[in-house]
Structure formats: C-alpha cells, structure tokens
Amino acid sequence: MIGIILALLSGSLVGLQNIFNSKVNEHIGSWATTSLVLGTGFLASFMIGLLVEGTDLFTLHHTQPWYWFSGMIGVGVVISIVNGIKQLGPTYAISILLTSQLVFALLWDSLGWFGLEQVPFTSKQMFGVLMIVGGILVFKLSGGKVKKQEQAGRAEAV
Amino acid sequence: MRGILFAIAGGAFITLQSVANARISEGIGSWQAATITQLTGFVTAFIIFMFVRDGKWQDLKQVKPWYAAGGALAAVIIFGNIVAIQQIGVTMAVSGVLIAQLIITFLIDSTGAFGVVKQKMRLPQFIGIGMMIIGVIILGI
Incomplete structure (x- = not known):
C-alpha cells in the first residue's frame, strides 16, 4: 500500500515539475534548464538526506564505480524528451514516451535484469499493460480541437 | 521518425533511471542514491552547459x-x-507514476493553473483514466 501511495505521489510531482521546467525553459536554454533542475534537485536531496540520515549520509560502504555515472542517465532523459517534443509536438511525444516507459518496465521486470526480482511475463500482465497503453492513447490523442488550437497558438507565438 | 526514436529512448532512459536508483539505494541507501545521481547529473549537464552556453x-x-x-x-x-519499486515492482510503480502524472497534468490543464492554456475535461479523458486504473488493477491482482 505504501508503495502505490508513493508511486502516485511521485507521479503527481513529476506532472508539476514538467510544467515548472517548461516555464523555466521559456526564458533560458535547455542545457541551462537541465543544470538548474538537477542542481536544485541535488541541494534538496542533500539537505533532506542530512536531516534524515545525519552524517550517515556520507557513509558510502558498498559504492560501485557505475554509481558515479548513473546521473548521466538523467541527462539522456532530458535530451531525448526535449528533442522528441521539438519534433513531434507535446501531445504525440508524451503519448509515445509514457508507452515506452511502461513497455521497458514490463520488459525489465520479466527479464529480471539489473538484479531485479524476476516477475514472470503472463497474459494477465500483457492485458494490463495493453489496457493502460490504450488508456494513455485515448486520454492523450483525443484532446480534439482545443489541443490543436493551443498548438496553433504556440506556432503563432513563435 | 527521429522524433519517435527520441521519445522511445526518453521512455527507456526514464525507466532505466528508476531501476538504477533502486539498485543504488540497495547498496548505499535511498537518500544517498538521490544525492549522488542528482550531483553527477548536475555536473554532467553543467559541463555541457559551459560549452553550449544557452542561457545567462x-x-x-x-x-x-x-x-x-x-x-x-x-x-x-x-x-x-x-521505495515504490522495491515494494511493488517496476511495472506497478511505473503504472502508478504514469496515472498520477496524467491526472495532475489534466487537472492543471482543466483549471488553467500556473498560467497554462485552459482546457475542458472531456469524456475521452475520463474513459482514458478509467482504462488505466483498470489496467493497474489487472497488474495488481
């Protein structure tokens, strides 16, 4: 139960953050925005970590070399999304993005990669994911006239 | 076509990031994982920014x-x-994140909060959210 509540909380904040980031991106470039976002994220994590863990935050016993490169994945996230939206427009790009996220999650869960506990791939899972993907498409692609007007408005503004 | 590849890669990167963070946290703790990945990500982005200089x-x-x-x-x-990935697995966690994300985005769109263009809540959006929730329930049972 805690797991699903935290997943919903994270998702809500991701939705908020996307809006805020795009607001920042209206004034400064993509790389400046990325630096700012990851920089403030680091400061917040560091301070909360210090509050929760105290000086234990600095005890890094089982560090593996790849940990220090994991932040680069975040850079890949930003570059891909920025370019995807630039080429396809927000609605289409985000529909593909969300679907891709879910398909890779299912793939890695069922292969048990990255040391994850293997969750066997069943027809039930297939059906569940297809249902969610269908929901994403219905939700995102049937925005109708309003979305098109908004995009036209954006094009005019540019 | 390139745009589609970017969007697919973006989704793969996001999920990869969640899994990597969950793995790192098993080794050194959740807050340590959040701090390290943000710090190294910031350093990488900032180095690139120093070359590109696309903002003052x-x-x-x-x-x-x-x-x-x-x-x-x-x-x-x-x-x-x-914590969500450790407790309920990647597929369920990602599904939960996606649903909450879509609902929040749609609430913002439909109220015009934060100065975004206001949109009306329509039937397809309710159907879409309903389908997604059913999908998560199917995954969960």
Whole structure:
C-alpha cells in the first residue's frame, strides 16, 4: 500500500515539475534548464538526506564505480524528451514516451535484469499493460480541437 | 521518425533511471542514491552547459522563483520512486507514476493553473483514466 501511495505521489510531482521546467525553459536554454533542475534537485536531496540520515549520509560502504555515472542517465532523459517534443509536438511525444516507459518496465521486470526480482511475463500482465497503453492513447490523442488550437497558438507565438 | 526514436529512448532512459536508483539505494541507501545521481547529473549537464552556453543567469531573474525551484521536487520524486519499486515492482510503480502524472497534468490543464492554456475535461479523458486504473488493477491482482 505504501508503495502505490508513493508511486502516485511521485507521479503527481513529476506532472508539476514538467510544467515548472517548461516555464523555466521559456526564458533560458535547455542545457541551462537541465543544470538548474538537477542542481536544485541535488541541494534538496542533500539537505533532506542530512536531516534524515545525519552524517550517515556520507557513509558510502558498498559504492560501485557505475554509481558515479548513473546521473548521466538523467541527462539522456532530458535530451531525448526535449528533442522528441521539438519534433513531434507535446501531445504525440508524451503519448509515445509514457508507452515506452511502461513497455521497458514490463520488459525489465520479466527479464529480471539489473538484479531485479524476476516477475514472470503472463497474459494477465500483457492485458494490463495493453489496457493502460490504450488508456494513455485515448486520454492523450483525443484532446480534439482545443489541443490543436493551443498548438496553433504556440506556432503563432513563435 | 527521429522524433519517435527520441521519445522511445526518453521512455527507456526514464525507466532505466528508476531501476538504477533502486539498485543504488540497495547498496548505499535511498537518500544517498538521490544525492549522488542528482550531483553527477548536475555536473554532467553543467559541463555541457559551459560549452553550449544557452542561457545567462540574468535571464533567470525573469523566471518566477517558484518555477525555478521546481527541480527540488526531484528529491521526493526519486525517494518515492525508489521505495515504490522495491515494494511493488517496476511495472506497478511505473503504472502508478504514469496515472498520477496524467491526472495532475489534466487537472492543471482543466483549471488553467500556473498560467497554462485552459482546457475542458472531456469524456475521452475520463474513459482514458478509467482504462488505466483498470489496467493497474489487472497488474495488481
């Protein structure tokens, strides 16, 4: 139960953050925005970590070399999304993005990669994911006239 | 076609990031994982920024501080993600994140909050959210 509540909380904040980031991106470039976002994220994590863990935050016993490169994945996230939206427009790009996220999650869960506990791939899972993907498409692609007007408005503004 | 590949890669990167964070947190703890990945990500982005220089700090003054501080939300996002993956698996966690994300985005769109273009809540959006929730329930049972 805690797991699903935290997943919903994270998702809500991701939705908020996307809006805020795009607001920042209206004034400064993509790389400046990325630096700012990851920089403030680091400061917040560091301070909360210090509050929760105290000086234990600095005890890094089982560090593996790849940990220090994991932040680069975040850079890949930003570059891909920025370019995807630039080429396809927000609605289409985000529909593909969300679907891709879910398909890779299912793939890695069922292969048990990255040391994850293997969750066997069943027809039930297939059906569940297809249902969610269908929901994403219905939700995102049937925005109708309003979305098109908004995009036209954006094009005019540019 | 390139745009589609970018969007697919973006989704793969996001999920990879969640899984990597969950793995790192098993080794050294959740807050340590959040701190390290944000720090190394910031350093990488900042080095690239130094070459590209696509913004000045002066321009940042035009941004509302509220929006500029949005990155700080990542602390809670990453922590929540890590614990969710450990407790309910990647597929369920990602599904939950997607649903909440779509609902919040749609609430913002339909109320016109934060100065975004206001949109009406329509039947397809209710159907879409309903389908997604049913999908998560199917995954969960």
